[in-house]
Amino acid sequence: MRRDTALKTDIVTSVDFETKYEVSSDRINASKVNLGSLVKRAVGGSVLGTFNLSQALNLTSSIGYQTPQTNVRTFGKPIVGIYQGAGTLGSNQIYPIRGGSVTLGRYDVVGGEMDYGNYNGTADQWRAMIIDTNGTSAQVVTFIADWAFLDYRTNDIA
Amino acid sequence: MKKLLRYGNGDEYIMGDIASIEPNGIAPVEEYDLDGLTREEFRKFKENRKDKKLRAKMKRING
Numbered sequence: 001m002r003r004d005t006a007l008k009t010d011i012v013t014s015v016d017f018e019t020k021y022e023v024s025s026d027r028i029n030a031s032k033v034n035l036g037s038l039v040k041r042a043v044g045g046s047v048l049g050t051f052n053l054s055q056a057l058n059l060t061s062s063i064g065y066q067t068p069q070t071n072v073r074t075f076g077k078p079i080v081g082i083y084q085g086a087g088t089l090g091s092n093q094i095y096p097i098r099g100g101s102v103t104l105g106r107y108d109v110v111g112g113e114m115d116y117g118n119y120n121g122t123a124d125q126w127r128a129m130i131i132d133t134n135g136t137s138a139q140v141v142t143f144i145a146d147w148a149f150l151d152y153r154t155n156d157i158a
Numbered sequence: 159m160k161k162l163l164r165y166g167n168g169d170e171y172i173m174g175d176i177a178s179i180e181p182n183g184i185a186p187v188e189e190y191d192l193d194g195l196t197r198e199e200f201r202k203f204k205e206n207r208k209d210k211k212l213r214a215k216m217k218r219i220n221g
Contacts, residue, residue, distance in 0.1 A: 044176030045204075053165055054181035061177045129182055145177035 040151040041079070046144035048086055051132045059111070059130060061145035064123030069153050071122060076149030078126035082109060083142040094130070094141065106133055107141075124149065160192035160200065162216065170207060175200075189220035 042063055049057045061080065065072045081088060082095040084102050093099035095109045111128025119125065124147070132139060160174035163186035171180045172192070180186075194215055195203060203212045 042176065047172070047175070047177050047179045049171070049179035049181075050169070052181075053167060053169060054184045056182035058180050058182045059177075060173075060179075063176060141179075143177055143179050147176065 038150055038152065039148055042076075042147045042149060044145040044147060046088070046142050048140055048142055050140050051135075051137045053136070055136050056129050056131045057141070059109075059128045059143045060125065061127075061143075061147070062123040062125035063147040063149055065153060072153055073122050074124045074149055076124045076147040078113065078124075079146040079148060080126060081142075081144050082107075082130060083144070084139070086140055086142055088142060088144055095128075107131065108133060160195075161219070162190040162192055164188040164190070172204065175204075186220075188218065190216040191219045192216060 044061055044063075051057065059080075059082065061078055063076055064070065064074050080095070081093060083089065084092040084094055084099075084107075089099070089101075091099040091101040094102055094107050098104065108131040109128055110131075111126075113124075113126050115125060115127045118127065126145065130141065160172070163171045163173055163180060165171075165181065165184060166187050169181075171186075172178060173180060174192070192200060192203070194217055195212065199212055199215070203209060
Protein backbone atom coordinates (compact mmCIF):
# COMPACT_ATOMS: atom_id res chain seq x y z
CA MET A 1 0.00 0.00 0.00
CA ARG A 2 1.02 3.63 -0.39
CA ARG A 3 -0.18 7.15 0.35
CA ASP A 4 -2.75 8.35 -2.21
CA THR A 5 -0.51 11.33 -2.96
CA ALA A 6 2.55 9.18 -3.56
CA LEU A 7 3.99 8.35 -6.94
CA LYS A 8 2.75 5.12 -8.48
CA THR A 9 5.82 3.06 -7.83
CA ASP A 10 6.21 -0.30 -6.21
CA ILE A 11 2.50 -0.69 -5.49
CA VAL A 12 1.50 -3.68 -3.46
CA THR A 13 -0.98 -5.26 -5.84
CA SER A 14 -3.10 -7.13 -3.32
CA VAL A 15 -3.52 -7.43 0.42
CA ASP A 16 -5.59 -10.25 1.81
CA PHE A 17 -7.34 -9.70 5.13
CA GLU A 18 -8.52 -12.44 7.39
CA THR A 19 -12.05 -13.21 6.11
CA LYS A 20 -13.67 -12.29 9.44
CA TYR A 21 -11.71 -9.07 9.73
CA GLU A 22 -13.89 -5.94 9.75
CA VAL A 23 -12.49 -2.62 8.64
CA SER A 24 -13.99 0.61 9.90
CA SER A 25 -12.95 3.94 8.47
CA ASP A 26 -14.20 7.47 8.06
CA ARG A 27 -13.29 7.42 4.38
CA ILE A 28 -11.93 4.98 1.85
CA ASN A 29 -10.72 5.96 -1.60
CA ALA A 30 -10.64 3.23 -4.20
CA SER A 31 -10.56 3.05 -7.96
CA LYS A 32 -12.36 -0.29 -7.96
CA VAL A 33 -14.47 -2.00 -5.33
CA ASN A 34 -16.05 -5.43 -5.56
CA LEU A 35 -19.09 -5.57 -3.28
CA GLY A 36 -20.36 -9.12 -3.45
CA SER A 37 -23.68 -8.73 -1.62
CA LEU A 38 -24.53 -5.06 -1.98
CA VAL A 39 -27.95 -5.72 -3.49
CA LYS A 40 -30.31 -7.70 -1.28
CA ARG A 41 -33.94 -8.68 -1.33
CA ALA A 42 -36.31 -7.74 1.51
CA VAL A 43 -39.55 -9.67 1.82
CA GLY A 44 -42.52 -7.38 2.41
CA GLY A 45 -45.32 -9.91 2.47
CA SER A 46 -48.78 -9.61 1.03
CA VAL A 47 -51.96 -7.82 2.04
CA LEU A 48 -55.59 -8.19 1.04
CA GLY A 49 -58.17 -5.52 0.33
CA THR A 50 -61.72 -5.25 -0.97
CA PHE A 51 -63.68 -2.53 -2.72
CA ASN A 52 -66.43 -2.64 -0.07
CA LEU A 53 -65.86 0.89 1.15
CA SER A 54 -64.43 2.54 -1.89
CA GLN A 55 -64.18 1.96 -5.62
CA ALA A 56 -60.45 2.65 -5.33
CA LEU A 57 -57.72 1.30 -3.07
CA ASN A 58 -54.37 2.84 -2.27
CA LEU A 59 -51.47 0.41 -2.57
CA THR A 60 -48.36 1.56 -0.79
CA SER A 61 -45.00 0.00 -0.07
CA SER A 62 -41.91 1.58 1.41
CA ILE A 63 -38.58 0.38 2.69
CA GLY A 64 -36.41 2.10 5.29
CA TYR A 65 -33.79 1.25 7.87
CA GLN A 66 -34.87 0.49 11.41
CA THR A 67 -33.64 2.19 14.58
CA PRO A 68 -30.93 3.43 15.04
CA GLN A 69 -30.46 3.92 11.28
CA THR A 70 -33.80 5.54 10.50
CA ASN A 71 -32.14 8.66 9.14
CA VAL A 72 -30.25 6.67 6.48
CA ARG A 73 -31.71 7.05 3.00
CA THR A 74 -32.67 3.78 1.32
CA PHE A 75 -32.51 3.08 -2.40
CA GLY A 76 -34.19 0.14 -4.06
CA LYS A 77 -36.44 -1.25 -6.74
CA PRO A 78 -39.90 -2.50 -5.80
CA ILE A 79 -40.91 -6.03 -6.76
CA VAL A 80 -44.69 -5.77 -6.86
CA GLY A 81 -47.70 -7.70 -8.05
CA ILE A 82 -51.47 -7.25 -7.77
CA TYR A 83 -53.79 -10.23 -8.09
CA GLN A 84 -57.53 -10.76 -8.33
CA GLY A 85 -58.71 -12.76 -5.31
CA ALA A 86 -56.54 -14.07 -2.49
CA GLY A 87 -53.19 -15.54 -3.52
CA THR A 88 -50.68 -15.02 -6.29
CA LEU A 89 -51.86 -17.29 -9.09
CA GLY A 90 -50.41 -16.16 -12.40
CA SER A 91 -53.70 -16.31 -14.29
CA ASN A 92 -55.24 -13.93 -11.71
CA GLN A 93 -52.56 -11.28 -12.04
CA ILE A 94 -53.83 -7.74 -12.58
CA TYR A 95 -50.53 -5.81 -12.49
CA PRO A 96 -48.04 -5.39 -14.02
CA ILE A 97 -49.21 -7.97 -16.60
CA ARG A 98 -52.81 -9.14 -16.93
CA GLY A 99 -53.45 -12.84 -16.42
CA GLY A 100 -55.88 -14.87 -18.53
CA SER A 101 -58.63 -14.96 -15.88
CA VAL A 102 -58.81 -11.19 -15.47
CA THR A 103 -61.28 -9.34 -17.67
CA LEU A 104 -59.55 -6.78 -19.85
CA GLY A 105 -60.47 -3.27 -18.66
CA ARG A 106 -61.91 -4.37 -15.29
CA TYR A 107 -59.20 -2.62 -13.26
CA ASP A 108 -57.18 0.53 -13.66
CA VAL A 109 -53.86 0.83 -11.82
CA VAL A 110 -52.20 4.23 -11.74
CA GLY A 111 -49.11 5.42 -9.88
CA GLY A 112 -45.55 4.25 -9.42
CA GLU A 113 -42.34 5.06 -7.62
CA MET A 114 -41.63 8.04 -5.34
CA ASP A 115 -44.58 10.27 -4.51
CA TYR A 116 -43.47 13.94 -4.50
CA GLY A 117 -46.14 14.81 -1.96
CA ASN A 118 -45.36 11.97 0.42
CA TYR A 119 -41.63 11.13 0.24
CA ASN A 120 -40.14 11.48 3.73
CA GLY A 121 -36.55 11.84 2.54
CA THR A 122 -35.32 8.43 3.69
CA ALA A 123 -37.68 5.55 2.89
CA ASP A 124 -37.83 4.45 -0.74
CA GLN A 125 -41.43 3.98 -1.79
CA TRP A 126 -43.91 2.67 -4.34
CA ARG A 127 -47.41 4.15 -4.30
CA ALA A 128 -50.29 3.42 -6.59
CA MET A 129 -54.05 3.27 -6.75
CA ILE A 130 -56.23 0.51 -8.16
CA ILE A 131 -59.73 1.31 -9.38
CA ASP A 132 -62.45 -1.29 -9.84
CA THR A 133 -64.31 -0.03 -12.91
CA ASN A 134 -67.33 -2.09 -11.78
CA GLY A 135 -67.71 0.29 -8.80
CA THR A 136 -67.78 -0.75 -5.16
CA SER A 137 -67.82 -4.50 -4.76
CA ALA A 138 -66.83 -7.35 -2.47
CA GLN A 139 -64.02 -8.29 -4.86
CA VAL A 140 -60.82 -9.21 -3.01
CA VAL A 141 -57.43 -8.22 -4.39
CA THR A 142 -53.97 -9.25 -3.18
CA PHE A 143 -51.07 -6.82 -3.17
CA ILE A 144 -47.60 -8.25 -2.70
CA ALA A 145 -44.39 -6.25 -2.48
CA ASP A 146 -40.74 -7.11 -1.92
CA TRP A 147 -37.75 -4.85 -2.45
CA ALA A 148 -34.38 -5.30 -4.10
CA PHE A 149 -32.33 -2.67 -2.30
CA LEU A 150 -28.79 -1.44 -1.86
CA ASP A 151 -27.66 -2.67 1.55
CA TYR A 152 -24.84 -0.32 2.50
CA ARG A 153 -25.53 -0.35 6.25
CA THR A 154 -26.44 -4.02 6.90
CA ASN A 155 -28.73 -3.14 9.82
CA ASP A 156 -32.35 -4.24 9.95
CA ILE A 157 -34.59 -3.16 7.14
CA ALA A 158 -38.35 -2.72 7.47
CA MET B 159 -45.18 4.74 11.90
CA LYS B 160 -47.13 1.51 11.64
CA LYS B 161 -50.84 2.03 12.18
CA LEU B 162 -54.04 0.04 12.33
CA LEU B 163 -56.89 1.83 10.59
CA ARG B 164 -60.45 0.89 11.47
CA TYR B 165 -63.27 1.93 9.15
CA GLY B 166 -66.97 2.49 9.76
CA ASN B 167 -68.04 -0.92 8.50
CA GLY B 168 -65.53 -2.70 10.77
CA ASP B 169 -62.88 -3.30 8.08
CA GLU B 170 -59.33 -2.92 9.39
CA TYR B 171 -56.18 -2.17 7.40
CA ILE B 172 -52.56 -2.23 8.58
CA MET B 173 -50.50 0.70 7.32
CA GLY B 174 -46.76 1.17 7.35
CA ASP B 175 -45.71 -2.43 6.86
CA ILE B 176 -43.53 -2.84 3.76
CA ALA B 177 -46.74 -3.60 1.84
CA SER B 178 -50.05 -1.99 2.74
CA ILE B 179 -53.46 -1.30 1.27
CA GLU B 180 -56.31 1.01 2.28
CA PRO B 181 -59.52 2.44 0.81
CA ASN B 182 -58.95 5.60 -1.20
CA GLY B 183 -60.86 8.72 -0.22
CA ILE B 184 -62.46 7.22 2.91
CA ALA B 185 -61.32 8.36 6.36
CA PRO B 186 -60.88 5.75 9.11
CA VAL B 187 -63.00 6.19 12.24
CA GLU B 188 -60.24 4.92 14.56
CA GLU B 189 -56.46 4.74 14.33
CA TYR B 190 -54.08 2.80 16.54
CA ASP B 191 -50.30 3.10 16.87
CA LEU B 192 -48.58 -0.24 16.22
CA ASP B 193 -45.04 0.98 16.83
CA GLY B 194 -45.32 -0.07 20.48
CA LEU B 195 -45.31 -3.70 19.39
CA THR B 196 -42.04 -5.58 18.97
CA ARG B 197 -41.30 -7.15 15.59
CA GLU B 198 -42.38 -10.55 16.87
CA GLU B 199 -45.59 -9.12 18.35
CA PHE B 200 -46.33 -7.31 15.09
CA ARG B 201 -45.86 -10.55 13.16
CA LYS B 202 -48.23 -12.34 15.56
CA PHE B 203 -50.76 -9.53 15.29
CA LYS B 204 -50.81 -9.81 11.50
CA GLU B 205 -51.60 -13.51 11.85
CA ASN B 206 -54.28 -13.01 14.49
CA ARG B 207 -55.74 -9.53 14.70
CA LYS B 208 -58.14 -10.57 17.48
CA ASP B 209 -55.35 -11.28 19.99
CA LYS B 210 -56.59 -9.44 23.09
CA LYS B 211 -53.15 -9.10 24.74
CA LEU B 212 -51.67 -7.44 21.67
CA ARG B 213 -54.72 -5.23 21.20
CA ALA B 214 -54.34 -4.03 24.76
CA LYS B 215 -50.80 -2.87 23.95
CA MET B 216 -51.96 -0.79 20.99
CA LYS B 217 -52.26 2.90 21.73
CA ARG B 218 -55.28 4.66 20.26
CA ILE B 219 -54.16 7.81 18.49
CA ASN B 220 -57.27 9.01 16.72
CA GLY B 221 -61.04 8.61 16.61
